Amino acid sequence: MKFIKSKSWLALSLLSLAGTASAAETAVPEISVLLNTFFFLFCGVLVMFMAAGFTMLEAGMVRSKSVAIILTKNISLYSVAGIMFYLVGYELMYGDVVSGFIGNFSIWSADDTGLLAKTSSDAYAASSDWFFQMVFVATAASVVSGALAERSRFWPFLIFTVVLTGVMYPIVGHWTWGGGWLTQLGFSDFAGSTIVHSVGGWAALVGIVLLGARKGRFDENGNAITIPPSSLPHVTLGTFVLWMGWCGFNGGSQLAFSSLNDAVSVSNIFVNTNAAAAGGVVATLFASQLLYGRLDLPLVLNGALAGLVSITAEPSIPSVGMAMVIGGVGGLIMMTATSLLERLRLDDVVGAVPVHLAAGIWGTLAVALVNPEVTFVAQLTGVVAVGIFTCTFSAIVWYLLKVLRGIRLHQDHEELGADLSEVGLRAYNID
């Protein structure tokens, strides 16, 4: 998903705008535009639906007293992401390059022709690209909400989302997909193991450190106490939705579907994306049985997601077998990180940090294993730079919110559950 948006459009006015063209010379570029645009819309819809996947996953993982509020957070953050990316984010990410670090501050709008061109033969409707980019930023924001569930306050979280989707993610995006300094350095992150998932993961990590654990998550000696999820079917449904959506997430990051090369690459991406998730499932399934003597379903579901995050930085080049290995290792790294968080007494309700940050780092570094043109140093530089930036920025925002408004629920409300204290309804009323 790396390209520099060119402001000098194709001379597309030469093409017939109505119906079909009669001469092959003009018809072929027109068909490219149609296929590229259709493909963006198809993949964009799949990624859009990932918002539902995150929502169901998070709603299933929290206790039943905190379900309505997490539903409210998810539909709100998706809406806010779309608004902020329109008002600020897109141009900040893809606008004219200012020394490779930041774009411009302006509201997005399509050109008069409504078309956007990467190269003279490879254009698409500008709005289809915007739609696809917008659902990506929503994904980054979705990562955060689950980690902080059950004890963060609604409006401070939403303000954090405003900053994340309007400024923080777009700046990282500008460094990379916007053609900025990390791209110039040779950093490669095809669909966003770092740019999307680690950004969300770092922001979540800083949040859970500042927020503290839910009451009852650790006993007096600091031992973790399992808090049973309210609905495992919803967690599983959410995982399957994310798995499906990831085909669009990684596949659409090819950014074109107008050449044989595109067709082959995108198809390989679909297969590898699926293979990495399958690898993550099987690795965590065996590990869970061997280490814990049981089939830890939430861990296995996170194994699928960790596999998906791991392959996101380079889903096109690996063989299918290699994709399974990358996903499997990602699953095991996620398990390790889950244990580590517990030992550090950090409370990540859905495992967002192990899945999106730990596996995201692994996936980003693993690019150097499969793509000879990419160096480990460049990848590590990207991981570290994005980590430092996102942590610092997040810490400042979370800290300001904490001082100015408070970011944690009043302890009575936490005990009662935010569903009753903030939404005024219980999520389930089953007689």
Add this chain to the structure above:
Amino acid sequence: MKFIKSKSWLALSLLSLAGTASAAETAVPEISVLLNTFFFLFCGVLVMFMAAGFTMLEAGMVRSKSVAIILTKNISLYSVAGIMFYLVGYELMYGDVVSGFIGNFSIWSADDTGLLAKTSSDAYAASSDWFFQMVFVATAASVVSGALAERSRFWPFLIFTVVLTGVMYPIVGHWTWGGGWLTQLGFSDFAGSTIVHSVGGWAALVGIVLLGARKGRFDENGNAITIPPSSLPHVTLGTFVLWMGWCGFNGGSQLAFSSLNDAVSVSNIFVNTNAAAAGGVVATLFASQLLYGRLDLPLVLNGALAGLVSITAEPSIPSVGMAMVIGGVGGLIMMTATSLLERLRLDDVVGAVPVHLAAGIWGTLAVALVNPEVTFVAQLTGVVAVGIFTCTFSAIVWYLLKVLRGIRLHQDHEELGADLSEVGLRAYNID
């Protein structure tokens, strides 16, 4: 989605039917057919899945004693809609024009070539169009079921659905998308704020007036009593599914994907549809917090849907910012209509009338604000004419059903819940 079906097909037999053509002159129209057809199928599948969205939304909004019956209603109405639109509806809507008010009564079948042509360069497979049109009529029927939930009887409701999908919706459709008198008057409703959503909304309104409120919905003084929804995760999932499906609903109403103009227009539609829903969410979120001091999740979800209904009449022309405003205003109108219904002691279980009728009227009138070629008078005429027709027709059908069979559950069955009295199973059996 406005076009007049031409019975004089293209001389498509000139085109090679097997594989690909060798000369560019014939290849290009063939590719148009392929892209138009593929696009119809893609959007049709998205709209088809809206049936699942309505189902989950309604199942989550009712009490747990009325869940199985609403599930049964929804899968049945979707099936009946498909059968009736095949047997009667499609030809009544798009068949040969009889003075602009009604089509012909015959069973639908594709032509020998299986192709349908709007213009000589813009054809598609006839069945792909039928599929897309059919899922629209199912949407109109879905609107009704939720409003009448928990106290309407199953079979009378299904008979009403037969009439709605076989006759009532197709007649309104003939006046408009079939090229009838409203279209000739200048009425414009791109994807059906009035034609689909208000038709469902009016039919629902007449139904809830004739049925009366659920027992316990209003106290002796007529004050509304909140009946808590059985499952907010299902309501939220349903809303996200509808949101996704709406991309196909509005985008597919472009009815073609074979020119640069189509690609740009459809992409703008996807972006604006999303923007209107986001506007609806944010507007109702703020309003709910300010007016009621809480985050009223069902209202916020209906805010998303009201935003979607509002933009449906014209999703292509507005700027993204304008789409957000149209959606936001739609959300506030929905809130107002919700309060109004309560004051009138009308019991709309899912808020179908505020969402689909109130926001549908607003969206239809708003076309005159953004499209200089459309007059407010033409839009108002369409709203009023469709309203009078649908209300009258619905009232007659509901009244006949009431007299002949009864439309309301026996009060013992209502108290027990139709799940036990009609389905013989409880929807949830969770130990």
Add this chain to the structure above:
Amino acid sequence: MKFIKSKSWLALSLLSLAGTASAAETAVPEISVLLNTFFFLFCGVLVMFMAAGFTMLEAGMVRSKSVAIILTKNISLYSVAGIMFYLVGYELMYGDVVSGFIGNFSIWSADDTGLLAKTSSDAYAASSDWFFQMVFVATAASVVSGALAERSRFWPFLIFTVVLTGVMYPIVGHWTWGGGWLTQLGFSDFAGSTIVHSVGGWAALVGIVLLGARKGRFDENGNAITIPPSSLPHVTLGTFVLWMGWCGFNGGSQLAFSSLNDAVSVSNIFVNTNAAAAGGVVATLFASQLLYGRLDLPLVLNGALAGLVSITAEPSIPSVGMAMVIGGVGGLIMMTATSLLERLRLDDVVGAVPVHLAAGIWGTLAVALVNPEVTFVAQLTGVVAVGIFTCTFSAIVWYLLKVLRGIRLHQDHEELGADLSEVGLRAYNID
């Protein structure tokens, strides 16, 4: 979905691999590849999501003490199917023909060009085909898990899945879609009523015979006792997801979208697939009301699925009305088979055998009614041959697993529920 994979690729190197071609002669085949590939990916994603549909359906049908384990089984079997079809299955199914009975044993990999060609004008990306074929094998495996729910052990089931997806299904597939002896005999099964659904159904039937019924499913006199499903909304959601996915399942089995004939055929398939499901719903709805005096929702949902299975062997040729009849009859056959299983004291938790096997046989035989080129004898031969092979093979595998490891849960664990005994978590924790 019948074709013989040719190892002699097209001389596709003649085509420009980058961007678009300048001469119409090369451009046209390139566009065919793009459309075929895009269509495979679109349909493949729909079928992939059927895994979520099966999961929700099964999770809703079992008791709440067996939900987490069925979720674990489903995500695991989908993962295993993908791995096994890569390691063994695909080449065994589509590899070089060894006397029409079996392919070769090797790991799948795409050719250097990444393209696969059926004919010189009809190629597509090899991975897109692999992806589409893989989600089919996962479907066959999904059929089995539901039937055996609540008393089968996890790891033996997973080993059975390894064999089913790696060997059993691919051998049947080789006989048919791989160009083997059944195809040479004139057997026709467009999208897999027999090849996918009956294979899963036979394997499930053998499994439930060997496993025995759940405790409490039949009383001392052998009368069936209804075990209420844990969540009918989840069963309904699963059914809708399968319904949607089936459009891709049947439509994608056209295996191309590059000619007018493809566009017309695929569109007819979408319409007929929907019509058959609608027919199944309406037939079982009436039959349930007339025979049992109630609206038996699980039966109606299985009516939809039986309709879908019935039309799968030939979704392209029948008229829409005929498709409704085929689906409706399929629904009634499913009802009959459901009663029969109960009388035989066989416990099929989700009705997989009535839906996938009984309706699958009907659908396969019904091809002879609508396609004059297909004989009843050829169809019956296929049904019987696949039945004998799958039953024998399944019986051997299940029997070995029973002897070596045991396939049934310890009775204490069955009583407690596998969620606590194998997963260590309850699926629902709703206060």
